[in-house]
Amino acid sequence: MAGSRFRTDPTTEERLGPQVLEDLRANLWPVDCQTCGRPLGRWGRPALEVQAEDGFAAASLHHRRCSPPAWVDGTVDVSGRRHLTWRAGCFLMQPGNVPTFLINPSYEYALLRQGDAGEWQIATLEPYKELGFQLGLSSKQPLPSPAGVSASIDEGFISVDVRHDGAMLQAWHDVHIPPDIARAAHRWGDIMVAVTTLMDVSKPFTIEGMSVLLGTDRVAVGKARLTSVSYPRAAQQVKPGDNESDHQVEAFAISAESIRRAVDFTVDDRVLAAAFALCDGKAWMIGQLTGRDKMAALLMVSSFCSLGSRDESGEPARCQGVHLITPDTESADEHMDFFSAVAAEGAAGTVGRLGASPLSDEGSAAYLADIVLGTADEYAAAFTAYGDAGPDWDLHASRGHSAIVTDTAKSDLTQAEFLRHYPKAIAIAI
């Protein structure tokens, strides 16, 4: 690990000793001067100032002209950290593809604590331990979920907040998160937060190196509960290659046969072509269809997209399921009649129609179906109800992987705020 160089004064050298100064070199990163806030620059070593009081000390980096190297007894100024640099990045930790938010919260500043024998040691992670983080990853213990730590993902950027007794201690906002990591966090319902001051996390690092570091007590780790997720429009596009074509052909064939048996309707080439095109993100073909032709194509696509809706034990899986959104209740009812008749043949998955109160037994069951049907208003009501209903409704709040909006005007679509929360969304315009 690269260390930073800084100038010290004789008192600091004597009080801290060579080992602690060496540790400080590994924990401090010269970005901005903690006096004036301007860059420390590439040339010249910054000055180390240590403020000490009652067995605690704060070491920070400054321009030499702003604050010369010094040991200052009597005051630890914790309020003046407005120039502190933090940086964060997201990656999937192995094994297990665990979505991880890696943060160095303190580039130019380190906390020190004095032991009983008078020796100093770095204590920058101690406040995190007190908040409920654990030091280092252990295979024996489950990861703790500190009560004050939460995260939200908004269109490709993640924000993590750390609160204690209602006060905001840290607000690490708007860090880029790649779509696959956002998706993984959405599925888990949380993201691992790893706090270290031993890395410049804005520079490339190897996941192997990170895993080694995570195994030591020099990283504080804890889970942040995800309170909301939304996706950028570009990431919601359904594109060729997203689907496995063999499964698709097989699923379409089964659906077509079920439709024939259930409602005595034969899927022709136009319907089939429209269904394939819709899975590739092209909606114009299905836009040309009407009546049972259109419903049959929608059913085949919905049924295929809902294949991952359940986990291995057959229970509804987080962040999965298809939400078909119709322009009005009559249309939703008409689709429900068609879809439920085919589902009765056992090939379309389960089908649910929204309308009952979201938190009622009926409303709850409908929302957990593999394919859900309803109007935009009904979905918005359910989305809000589950989002506000607390951890017991976490599964409901996460549901809905693919949204298919049918017979919509483009202007209505941009107003459908809740649509941002789907990993995949496709609209069939009128």
Ligand SMILES: [Zn+2]
């Ligand atoms: Zn300065």
